[in-house]
Amino acid sequence: xxxxxxxxxxxGGGIQGCAAAYFLARRGQDVTLIExxxxxxxxxxVNAGGVxxxxxxxxxxxxxxASMDIWQSLESDIGVHADAFHPCFYVKVALxxxxxxxxxxxxxxxxxxxxxxxCWLDDADIxxxxxxxxxxxxxxxLVEGDGWAVPWRIVQGxxxxxxxxxxxxxxxxxxxxxxxxxxxxxxxxxxxxxEAGQVVNCAGAWAADLARQAGEPVMPLxxxxxxxxxxxxxxxxxxxxxxxxxxxxxxxxxxxGQFVIGGGVRARADMQANRGEVAIPELAASMRLATTLxxxxxxxxxxxxxxxxxxxxxxxxxxxxxxSKPGLVHGFGFSAHGFQLGPGVGEALADLVxxxxxxxxxxxxxxxxxxxxx
Amino acid sequence: MKQGSYHDxxxxxxxxxxxxxxxxxxxxxxxxxxxxxxxxxxxxxxxQIVQNANSRSARGYLGADYWSGHELADAFARSxxxxxxxxxxWQIGKDRDVFFSQxxxxxxxxxxxxxxxxxxxxxxxxxxxxxxxxxxxxxxAQTMLKSSGSGADGAVFAGSGPLFYLTVWQxxxxxxxxxxxxxxxxxxxxxxxxxxxxPALLQPGLLxxxxxxxxxxxxxxxxxxxxxxxxxxxxSRATGIRFRDARGGELTIAAxxxxxxxxxxxxxxxxxxxxxxxxxxxxQLCWHPRTxxxxxxxxxxxxxxxxxxxxxxxxxxxxxxxxxxxxILAGKNGRSSGVPLFWRLLKFRQTAIRPFLDTLFTxxxxxxxxxxxxxxxxxxxxxxxADVMAAIAMGVSGPNQLKGYxxxxxxxCQGRMCSLSVQNLIHDHTGVPEDRIGHLRIRPPIRPxxxxxxxxxxxxxxxx
Numbered sequence: 001x002x003x004x005x006x007x008x009x010x011x012g013g014g015i016q017g018c019a020a021a022y023f024l025a026r027r028g029q030d031v032t033l034i035e036x037x038x039x040x041x042x043x044x045x046v047n048a049g050g051v052x053x054x055x056x057x058x059x060x061x062x063x064x065x066a067s068m069d070i071w072q073s074l075e076s077d078i079g080v081h082a083d084a085f086h087p088c089f090y091v092k093v094a095l096x097x098x099x100x101x102x103x104x105x106x107x108x109x110x111x112x113x114x115x116x117x118x119c120w121l122d123d124a125d126i127x128x129x130x131x132x133x134x135x136x137x138x139x140x141x142l143v144e145g146d147g148w149a150v151p152w153r154i155v156q157g158x159x160x161x162x163x164x165x166x167x168x169x170x171x172x173x174x175x176x177x178x179x180x181x182x183x184x185x186x187x188x189x190x191x192x193x194x195e196a197g198q199v200v201n202c203a204g205a206w207a208a209d210l211a212r213q214a215g216e217p218v219m220p221l222x223x224x225x226x227x228x229x230x231x232x233x234x235x236x237x238x239x240x241x242x243x244x245x246x247x248x249x250x251x252x253x254x255x256x257g258q259f260v261i262g263g264g265v266r267a268r269a270d271m272q273a274n275r276g277e278v279a280i281p282e283l284a285a286s287m288r289l290a291t292t293l294x295x296x297x298x299x300x301x302x303x304x305x306x307x308x309x310x311x312x313x314x315x316x317x318x319x320x321x322x323x324s325k326p327g328l329v330h331g332f333g334f335s336a337h338g339f340q341l342g343p344g345v346g347e348a349l350a351d352l353v354x355x356x357x358x359x360x361x362x363x364x365x366x367x368x369x370x371x372x373x374x
Numbered sequence: 375m376k377q378g379s380y381h382d383x384x385x386x387x388x389x390x391x392x393x394x395x396x397x398x399x400x401x402x403x404x405x406x407x408x409x410x411x412x413x414x415x416x417x418x419x420x421x422q423i424v425q426n427a428n429s430r431s432a433r434g435y436l437g438a439d440y441w442s443g444h445e446l447a448d449a450f451a452r453s454x455x456x457x458x459x460x461x462x463x464w465q466i467g468k469d470r471d472v473f474f475s476q477x478x479x480x481x482x483x484x485x486x487x488x489x490x491x492x493x494x495x496x497x498x499x500x501x502x503x504x505x506x507x508x509x510x511x512x513x514x515a516q517t518m519l520k521s522s523g524s525g526a527d528g529a530v531f532a533g534s535g536p537l538f539y540l541t542v543w544q545x546x547x548x549x550x551x552x553x554x555x556x557x558x559x560x561x562x563x564x565x566x567x568x569x570x571x572x573p574a575l576l577q578p579g580l581l582x583x584x585x586x587x588x589x590x591x592x593x594x595x596x597x598x599x600x601x602x603x604x605x606x607x608x609x610s611r612a613t614g615i616r617f618r619d620a621r622g623g624e625l626t627i628a629a630x631x632x633x634x635x636x637x638x639x640x641x642x643x644x645x646x647x648x649x650x651x652x653x654x655x656x657x658q659l660c661w662h663p664r665t666x667x668x669x670x671x672x673x674x675x676x677x678x679x680x681x682x683x684x685x686x687x688x689x690x691x692x693x694x695x696x697x698x699x700x701x702i703l704a705g706k707n708g709r710s711s712g713v714p715l716f717w718r719l720l721k722f723r724q725t726a727i728r729p730f731l732d733t734l735f736t737x738x739x740x741x742x743x744x745x746x747x748x749x750x751x752x753x754x755x756x757x758x759x760a761d762v763m764a765a766i767a768m769g770v771s772g773p774n775q776l777k778g779y780x781x782x783x784x785x786x787c788q789g790r791m792c793s794l795s796v797q798n799l800i801h802d803h804t805g806v807p808e809d810r811i812g813h814l815r816i817r818p819p820i821r822p823x824x825x826x827x828x829x830x831x832x833x834x835x836x837x838x
């Protein structure tokens with residue numbers, strides 16, 4: 001067993017953990033990443049793969065934009081795995097008056113905050129870009145250059161790049177206990193004891209439990225399993241990722257021609273069995289919306305539905321920042337929209353570990369922001 | 375969502391096990407609904423039995439075993455159980471909500487108990503050329519005969535197993551010519567086979583029937599036993615079949631229609647998707663749901679009967695259906711479901727021939743995973759053995775991670791065709807025992823359900 005106080009241990013092999021491992025290893029840090037299952041096993045491997053700046057909470061936009069910079073230069077970071085990212089455009093249309101108001105108000109508040117990346121299109125412009133659309137819209141919001149990616153491949157890419165820079169990745173290794181002792185962290189795992197000067201908690205839906213072991217105040221994290229469905233292959237009709245204002249639908253067509261439909265509909269997460277449930281009927285409303293947008297989709301057979309376990313915070317904003325214990329950094333609670341943020345969060349976590357100032361403010365994501373409530 | 379109708383017992387599948395259970399349960403006073411995906415009851419074994427009863431010619435060639443199903447179909451027709459045909463069950467939800475699609479619309483019924491009686495399916499046979507047009511499974515060839523009274527003249531049959539010999543026999547009875555029968559079972563019985571044949575003497579009728587079929591096949595066709603290294607020849611469609619005979623000689627027989635078979639395995643997609651516990655059966659080389667003798671699974675209120683529990687044949691399926699119904703009835707009425715020892719003995723007698731058959735007709739390794747790198751393993755995604763092996767070599771943790779690496783099992787069949795081969799390939803590469811490698815995780819819907827069908831569930835709400 002190697003004992004090393006200069007070591008950084010990252011717990012969790014999802015996109016946040018793997019990206020953090022990559023940025024730390026690239027900067028010459030001694031990094032060990034511990035994953036209880038295998039890399040990208042949970043939400044990071046099975047999410048909808050939306051790479052989306054569109055529609056983000058105002059306080060999250062700087063982080064999302066910073067992350068997009070990394071997405072755009074992904075190939076120099078993770079090599080061949082970068083071809084899993086397919087930039088296109090991302091559009092959320094309004095189907096009723098409420099949706100239209102929501103969209104126009106949003107554009108207004110974005111402009112006031114000084115952001116230009118989202119723009120409003122009227123129905124004619126939207127139908128020009130999406131000629132196969134079956135319904136009229138009341139306009140919509142569009143972001144150029146957002147898109148979709150094959151999530152597990154991006155995560156694998158970061159993991160492989162981290163390993164190339166010398167990080168150790170240990171899969172099938174469950175953390176049994178985490179405590180600060182004798183000036184360093186003692187991480188007791190199913191594969192023995194590890195010591196490290198710093199620990200990064202990227203354990204997703206399991207992160208609050210780790211924080212508790214580490215002696216942190218209680219984190220109001222809950223776990224759910226968002227669901228997705230994929231259809232058989234169809235002729236290409238949708239060159240964008242799509243949503244509907246006021247609804248949680250996410251709709252895209254992969255390069256295989258398959259539609260991926262879902263977003264927002266959650267099933268129960270069985271944390272003990274380590275698996276998410278699937279309740280297909282709950283997806284019916286999303287299916288309804290998808291067929292409203294494109295009548296062609298109605299005849300496509302659904303060949304598989306799945307879910308992935310993910311952690312949610314009460315304000316739907318992640319927890320990114322230093323914990324109350326020395327050498328403990330948190331990055332979890334991404335509340336169903338952490339995939340696009342992953343590369344940016346990885347970089348920010350690396351900054352925190354190295355005592356540097358991240359390039360964007362992490363103030364809105366402070367781990368202690370709920371403490372007054374509890 | 376709309377509350378569907380309620381039944382004490384919902385049975386999925388109208389084969390021998392499902393029909394027997396429905397007769398027993400409805401006679402005992404349970405409101406019983408049978409959901410079946412075929413247009414008429416009978417399952418695979420007694421397919422189209424009601425319709426074929428009027429066909430004089432079918433009476434001649436389908437054989438006495440097939441017609442014995444008539445009694446069951448009649449008793450079911452007289453029972454109070456309700457049948458809904460052409461229903462594709464795509465998920466069993468929590469609290470025994472059963473979701474299905476019928477005539478383009480998704481629906482739900484609620485059940486006090488659910489009995490999964492979805493039977494068996496033919497083992498996938500990834501030999502060279504198996505996906506070429508002109509190649510069909512023997513089961514499909516038999517279905518053709520039962521449902522339309524037609525078959526292909528001049529076909530070659532290759533493989534082994536009870537269904538194999540029965541179907542060749544039925545083709546011959548129907549007056550079709552069979553160009554050759556290429557038998558992959560061992561040409562001579564070993565000591566082990568004779569030993570296992572002892573309990574099989576408890577079912578002498580079955581043994582004799584098998585002997586009779588084989589004798590007749592030998593007499594009427596070109597019969598080659600002990601065939602090895604079987605592969606289909608042809609570029610865009612099958613033109614023939616090549617193999618080595620028992621003496622090692624290379625042979626090629628020209629044929630446009632080639633029917634292949636290596637036994638059947640439980641159709642576990644619904645039991646897997648319902649997350650019942652399963653165990654690996656080393657004798658049958660497939661997964662069985664874990665149940666007690668009454669078919670009670672690891673999930674409360676969910677039962678399994680028939681070949682879906684493990685391959686045992688139609689007679690045992692009827693018994694297991696009755697047993698499950700008795701247990702469900704007893705549970706409802708607070709009575710005992712009978713003496714387990716008595717049922718155990720009866721079941722032992724009903725399945726006494728299986729160790730002999732399973733051992734004699736064990737699929738050869740070359741039929742479980744391809745010998746040749748260019749042979750397709752996953753049909754839906756057109757992945758060859760080399761594609762799958764390349765992904766396995768990347769160090770996958772099992773079939774579920776493999777899906778991500780190479781898409782094996784990600785197509786419309788949901789791994790029905792490739793999961794056992796993929797599992798075996800991983801076993802070959804890593805040496806990890808097959809039971810520990812596990813099955814692909816089956817995700818609902820287990821039957822294709824269109825986006826529009828599912829969207830219709832919302833319409834139903836709106837109309838309330």
